[in-house]
Amino acid sequence: MTAWLAIIAPAWIAGSILALLSAPLGCLVLWRRMAFFADALAHGTLLGVALAAWWQLPMGIGIALVSIAVVLGLVFMDDERLPADAVLAVVAVSLLCLGLLALTQLTDQQANVLGFLFGNLLELDWADLPLLAGSVLVGLGLLAYIWPAQVKIATHEALARIQGINPTRQRLFFMGVLAGFCAIALQAVGSLLISGLLVLPALTARLWSKSPKQMVVISLLIAQLGVTLGVWGSIWLDIQTGLSIVLILAILFFIAFIFSKIIATKFWSARH
Template sequence: MSMLFDDFLIRATLAGIAVAVAAAPLGCFVVWRRMAYFGDATAHAAILGVALALAFNLSVFLGVLFVTILMATLVSRLSGRGFAMDTLLGVMAHASLAIGLVAVSFLSGVRVDLMAFLFGDILAVSVTDLVVIWAGALSVLALLVWRWDALLTATMSPELARAGGLDPDREQLVLSITLAIVVAVALKVVGVILITAMLIIPAAAARPLARTPESMAVIAILVAIIAAFGGLQMSLWADTPAGPSIVTVAFCLFMLSLITGAFYRGMR
């Protein structure tokens, strides 16, 4: 069994599948709630988490997880308090990225590969990284399955959720924390800049082909898995960066889904 994980391409593929399983169904809620900019703000905060983890000699995953959860909670609490959401997210997204990059520049005696954190380094995933990524991905998936009905109701109609005894603000916070976990999990695979793409593009590709929320989530997972596998193969054959290659394949699948969806609507 250990021989199986000695192949870097096997480890990279398993890491890509883990991110697909976690990011795709969550991405459906990001699309439904129009939270793309929220995902950007949370993802950009990850660089600050990297800097703090390296400064205090902590696990990068734990540092990123702490900062992204803090960012997600802070934005959720500040929204609706005198600032438009897009303004607040714009400030937080770019400020957190800038502060993180400045903080990294102050680290002395620490060698930091910023390109790996910005665009991912899936081919360098270790067995330990793989365990952490899958643990985070399965936690996200379990949380989404557990809260699916509540999250879906709060997304469709906050008023209906309140009438049913649910707290839409609490569900928003659950979604925000889940998003923070996905960012921490996906950092090694696609990097800060491309995490939001892996949240949004598979979900957007699934939308024209799905008839129910559940089928959209399943199709989004399949699209993300195909994108991960196809992107790695493209990187291997064409010697292109792995993270951007995965997102490129995902975009091609998105365009294909638009054409397919338009064709079926025309047939009807």
């Protein structure tokens, strides 16, 4: 048991630290209806990794450059003739294809493709935790700074404008925090599953929440449970940690959804 803990403990702690940021950020993603944008940014991390390896730069710089390019590209492609969700879907799949192509053809990272796609928390050791914790703390600080304005915009954008809040500036701030999260979550759950880690806990919490604060708290608890069960499940099932974590979160969502439906049906029957 001690030997297993020596391997699992760093991954477990790293996932728990990451969940501290993913839970509130995921709630904002839902409130601001930006799940597709989060997916596009997440897929863009793969291209960022490939470019960083090709140019021999730190991975974070490559991901940051691609994230900036994605934001600028989406601003350029803003056209009333095109549905926003369709544009984001096209951008996401294009970035995924470009990332895979660049990673396998331009770099020597072919052996690590599965890790970049689905994550591998078990490769983390104790020396990696301080940097991860510091990054999450910075992300939480930035999120706390923009939180009041973000909630006001999500609730009533016109009223937020009257109160002097600049939606465009706040959108860019939010995109920056989201891009940073995608960069630090890449090793945890991989490019394909980052949006699942963001959205699933918040979506599950929404079924049982009566206020924004309650939704954030429940989302945090679900994220922590998903990480714990997912890390141990990846050992038991011998699968990628990111795949296991997101699969557990999906199962928790469907269980919560079914129970909420049953309770709602019983309540409706009792009323009528």
